[in-house]
Amino acid sequence: MTEPTVNAPTATELPRAESAAANAGTGKSGSNNGRPTLRDVAGRAGLSVTQTSRALNGHSDVAEDSRRRALAAADELGYVPNLAARRLKDPGSGTQTIGVLLTSTTQRFSDPFLGDLLTAMVDEVSRHGFEMLLFSPTVDEDPVAALERSVRHKRADGYVLLRLQTKDPRVAFLSSAGVPFVTLGRPVVDGPYRRVVGAEDSLDSAVGHLVELGHRRIGAIALPAGYAISDRRLIHFTDALTRHGLPVDPSLITTAESFQEDGGRSAMEALLAAEPPPTAVIGFNDQLAIGALAALLGHGLRVPDDISIVGFDDVSLARFISPTLTTLHQPVERLGQLLIQQLVAAIDDPDSDHEVVVKPELMVRESTGAVASATH
C-alpha cells in the first residue's frame, strides 16, 4: 500500500521535496520584486512548476493530493500571480477592467445624475470582480482617438459610453474594432450591440398629468442638440402633446445651451417671451428645471401658482428645493447595474445584441398645480 503509488503523500515527501530542493538550488528566488513566484510555490509544494500552475488554475490532470499541497504552499507564501507574465503568455486573458470614457466638455460629474450613475456603476463593477478605468481625451484629442489609444493598449475588456451623440463616432469605432461595449441610450446608427435605454415615452405621463391640471400651453426646455437623448425626448414630448389633442407650438419649445442650470435659466427667459407664455414647462432634466425655477423667481412669478414646472431624472436634490420638484424618476442605481451587467455579458459573448428598457415614473410634488386662469 505504501510502495506502489507514484507519489506517496504521507511519509515519503522527501524524494519530492528533494527534487524541489534541487530546483530551489538552481533556481534563483529573490527576483519578482521580493514576491514569491510560481517556482517558489512549486518548490515548497514539492511539485514541478507545470503541475503547480495547473493545480492553481483548476485543471483536471492533477492529483487531488498534489492540488492540496500546491494550494497550501501558495497560501502560506502569500503567492499572487504576476499579471504581466500571465498576460504576456496569454494575451486573450482579460484585464478585469472596464473603461469609461469621459468627454471633457459635457460629461462633467457636476451633473448629479451622472454622478449617481457612476457611483452605481463602480459598485456593480466591483461586485463582478472588475475595476473601472476612467479616462478622458488629452487636450486637443478626439474622443475617438482617446478610445483608440485605450483599445490599442488593451487597457480594458469593454467600454461604457455615456452621453451618446445622435450619430456617435465612438459607437462606430468600437463596433468596427470588435470591442465589447454598452451604451446608455440608443443612437440613430443602430448596430448589433448591447444598450440600456430609458423609455422617454414616459414623458406622456408628465404631459397627461399637466393636462389633467388644466394646462393647454405646455412648454419644453430641450437638451442641447446633437445628443441621442435630446432628439428622443423631444419626439416623445411632441408625440405626447398630439396624443392629448394639443397642438405643437414651436414657440413653446426651446433648446437649452447646456445641461446645467444656467442653460435652463436662459431657456426659461426665452419661453417667457412667447405670446402667450406657457402655463407649464417641462425641463428635460432636473438641472434645467431648477434653472427655470430660478428664472421664474427672478421675475417674481410663483410656482406653481403662476406656472408649473416638471423635471426629468429625479436627482436627490429635487425633494429639497422649494417648491419640491415634480419630476420623472429614473432608477439611477438600477441603470448603473444594468449597464455593467450588460457589459459583462457582452464581454463574455461578443457580438451579442440586446436592449434593456427602463421606464421612469412620474413623481408629483409641489412644482405643479392647477392652471391659474383657464385658457380654453
Add this chain to the structure above:
Amino acid sequence: MTEPTVNAPTATELPRAESAAANAGTGKSGSNNGRPTLRDVAGRAGLSVTQTSRALNGHSDVAEDSRRRALAAADELGYVPNLAARRLKDPGSGTQTIGVLLTSTTQRFSDPFLGDLLTAMVDEVSRHGFEMLLFSPTVDEDPVAALERSVRHKRADGYVLLRLQTKDPRVAFLSSAGVPFVTLGRPVVDGPYRRVVGAEDSLDSAVGHLVELGHRRIGAIALPAGYAISDRRLIHFTDALTRHGLPVDPSLITTAESFQEDGGRSAMEALLAAEPPPTAVIGFNDQLAIGALAALLGHGLRVPDDISIVGFDDVSLARFISPTLTTLHQPVERLGQLLIQQLVAAIDDPDSDHEVVVKPELMVRESTGAVASATH
C-alpha cells in the same frame, strides 16, 4: 565618401536588409495578437532587436541614422510596445495609472463637490499621461483590504484618498507599504506624505460676515463625526466665535447624520428647538445648508428675513436655488489639479513630504441678511 561608413544609409540598404530578412526568415511574426512586435520593427529597420529597443527608448549608444530608421519603421508598422512584456521584464516601470478608492457608504458622487473634484482630477490625470482607476471594496470588504488588493496587483502607481477619516487606516497602510499617495485633508496621524488641505480657518470670514450683520447667536451644522474635515471645521468655527467675542453654546451646534440634504434638514430641526434659536446657521457643506433651507421653509420661516444661512463649498447649484446661497467658495478645479500634481510628484520622489493649503473665499449672496430683532 560612400564607402567608409559602416552603415551606408542610402544605396547600401541591402546588406542590412539581408540580415534583417534572415532574421525575418527564422522569426515568426504573426503572434502578438496580430500586432507588430519589436522583432518586426527590427527586421524592417535592418537592425537587431537590441538596437531597435535602445533606439526607441532613447538610449545613447545608437547611431543617429539607425535611430531614424528604427523610428520610421516603428511608425510605418504602427508599432505599440507590449506593456505586459515590458512590465514583466522591468517591474519597476509604472502602470501610468493612479488609483482612487471609493468607500461605498459615504463617498458617493451624488455629492456635487466630489463630482466636480473627480472631473477635475480626471482632466489633470490625462494631462499627465496617466489614467484613473476607480475602485471600491467588494461587499463586506474593508476599504484597507481593497487597497491592499490593488497594491498587491500593482494596479496603480499611486493613490488618492478622499473623505479622510480622523485616524485613517488607509493612510497608515499606504505609508507602511511605501506606496505613493496624496490626501485631501489632513488626518490626526501625520506622517510624511503629500496632501492638499483646505484652510478651514476661512470659516472666520463667514462668522465675521454674520457678526457684521448683527448676529450673536450663530449656529452650526457639523459634518458627521469621524472625518478629518469634520473636526477641523468644527474647531475653526469655535475658534472664530471666540475670536469675535462670542460664547460657544453647545446647544447651537448639531452634528448632521449624513453629508446630504436630509442630514441638514434634521439638524436644522434640532437647532430650531434651541432656546432661543440661532439667528444664523452655517452648514459645513452646501448640501447641509440646502437641507437646512428646506427645513426652514417647511416651518414657514423666511431666509434671510427670519434666519440667515451660510454654506461651504460653493457648488454650482448655490447660485440657482432661492434664495441664492451665501457660501465659502472652494476652487474645486484647482483642488483636483493640485491633488494630481502632488501625487505625480510623490510618484517621482517617494517619501517626500509636502502640504499645499488652499483658502476658500466667502461669496455673499441672498441667504444672509441683517438680524431681524437685535438681541444684544
Add this chain to the structure above:
DNA sequence: TTCCTGTTCCGAAACGTTTCGGACACTTTA
C-alpha cells in the same frame, strides 16, 4: 605596424507564466 579608445552594434539571457508533447507507472482489455 601595434595598441588603445570610443562608437556602434549584437547575441543571449532573463522576467514569470502557460501549455505542448511526451513520459512514466499502473490497470484493463484482448
Add this chain to the structure above:
DNA sequence: TAAAGTGTCCGAAACGTTTCGGAACAGGAA
C-alpha cells in the same frame, strides 16, 4: 502476455521586452 488505456506528472518552449557582456570596427597615438 502483449496491447491499449488512464491518471499524473514534468521538461522545454514560448510570449515580447530590456539589458548584460562583450565584439567589431574606425581612427589616432605610439
